[in-house]
Amino acid sequence: MIRTFDAIIVGAGQAGPALAGRLTGLGKTVAIIERHLVGGTCVNTGCKPTKTLVASASVARYAQRGADYGVGVGQITIDMPVVAARAQKVILDSRKGNEDWLASMPGLTLIRGHARFTGPRRIEVDGETLEAPQVFLNVGGRASIPDFPGVDQVDYLTNSTIIPLQIVPEHLVVVGGSYIGLEFAQMYRRFGAEVTIVEKNTRLVSREDEDVSAEIRAFLEAEGIAVRTDACCITLAKHGSGVKVGVDCTEGAPEVVGTHVLLAVGRRPNTDDLGLDAAGIEIDDKGYIKVDDHLKTTADGVWAMGDCNGKGAFTHTAWNDYEIVAANLLDGEDRKVSDRILGYALYVDPPLGRVGMTETQARKSGRPLLISKRLMTRVGRAVEKAETWGFMKIVADAETKKILGAAILGTGGDEAIHGILDMMNADASIGTLQWAVPIHPTVSELIPTVVGDLKPAS
Known part of the structure; x- marks a missing residue:
């Protein structure tokens, strides 16, 4: 039937x-x-x-x-x-x-x-x-489970199985330096774990611009997180202390030993x-x-x-x-x-709010560009909160005067990015956004200033 x-x-x-x-x-x-x-x-x-x-x-x-x-x-x-x-x-x-x-x-x-x-x-x-x-x-x-040598011989965590964890690992090794991996890495470092991030690419969150990747790495390392990039041959093996992760990086020790390992290499x-x-x-x-x-x-x-x-x-x-x-x-x-104009956030602290093209993507398009960037050390709200890591960056088309993309890496960046996302959805020109009158003191209040500082890309 x-x-x-x-x-x-x-x-x-x-x-x-x-x-x-x-x-x-x-x-x-x-x-x-x-x-x-x-x-x-x-x-x-x-x-x-x-x-x-x-x-x-x-x-x-x-x-x-x-x-x-x-x-x-x-x-x-x-x-x-x-x-x-x-x-x-x-x-x-x-x-x-x-x-x-x-x-x-x-x-x-x-x-x-x-x-x-x-x-x-x-x-x-x-x-x-x-x-x-x-x-x-x-x-x-x-979660995607990669076919690393030894992966079937060890106990590992994924984004699902780490959530109910009742202990703080002595040393958490996070394999994967992108969105999921970085959030858990910083989280458990703040809970008191020693944390090492292992990433096969040359930099963290490699889909983002190099300046974004570098700044994220800098503030994670400032919190005491070890970062191992260029891990070209990742292996897993049992160890008396937990798990041995072979990294074969271009520099540093060839392996990392942790009590726990989180696999965060994609979906x-x-x-x-x-x-x-x-x-x-x-x-x-x-x-x-x-x-x-x-x-x-x-x-x-x-x-x-x-x-x-x-x-x-x-x-x-x-x-x-x-x-x-x-x-x-x-x-x-x-x-x-x-x-659809895609926007998203990376919930490290400070967070990254992103919309549209990266600067790298915009440059590859071959169109004439306007680019502006302001460090969070020059944003009053960030200074008042003593959270000055990061920057704000906007990329626009020099001919159409339309915003192509933006990144706000800094305190409140996941919320402030919506002002730019909304303007892009409204297909408004940079002049419209430049003459907005935002509230002081906020992170968003600097967006018109950043727009006003747009200069031809070199």
Whole structure:
């Protein structure tokens, strides 16, 4: 017997429940299939719990720096079970909120189990067959485990398994010097661990401009984090103290011994056991589902949203995928992924807020550029808070006078970047932003000043 619905959604991450809400609100019957935890990565192993841990680490850092502000705080201690319990509560509360939301939708059936296609728009879950004229994939991703020699011989942590950790490692070795790795590295250093970052590239967060990478490395090292770049041959092996990580770097000791190792070398989509071939759904060489500008897959009546489509690895891009699909299918609009101006943040402290092109990308485009940069030592708000690492940088097109991209690496950078992101979305010229009158004292108040300092690129 086949159960039929108006729509089937596979995955209850960020995009799936929101789309289910729109569809059931129109009186449609919807099945949403979830094999693990409602809420997806953001709620269970990503943004929510990690930023909760970051908040605890920030409080620890403020306490450690109390004397800098004339505040005596005494001996600083970290109660890791309480820290972990805070994160767990945020997870459970958020997950329950999502589950209650789904339960409130008339016409929605939540099915627990692993979904596999058996044909076009036909899915089997634990022996039951479901069918619908429209299918939406929101299956997310997971930590990528590299094939380092010895990886199968040691105990390692991932971004998921490190969250409930009840202890502060004596020495945490973080393999991977990008967004996830750097956040956990700084966090656990502030909790009291010795931390070493191992990165195969010549610099940290290599997708960013060199000045951004260098500044991030500088303030991480200033906190006592060891950084090993150019690790061209990473190996893992058991050691009496925990784990031995072979790095074979161009300088320094050829190996690092830690009590714990965190693998943070990227993500992979959850597309390898969905029976996509049976439905005529194509994937690329990295496993991401191929979609067009409207998020349609290569199979009629099937769309893919969120991390699994390779169009964005963030909660906000997954949500925007939902918005695009809903607007096009239900509101008669013509929204496209290519219209999206991508912004994101790296939640080290101070944070990096980014939007649009990097300076490197803009220079490679060959267009005439205007560039401006201001150190955070010249931003009053940063000076007042004694948080002067970083800088603000804007890149604009010299002919169109439109902003191409910006980076704010500094206190409040993850919030202040939105002033630039909004102007870019409004397609406003630099003159419009230059004549804004922001509030003093803030980080954002310097944005018009930085715009006014734009000069032709040398």
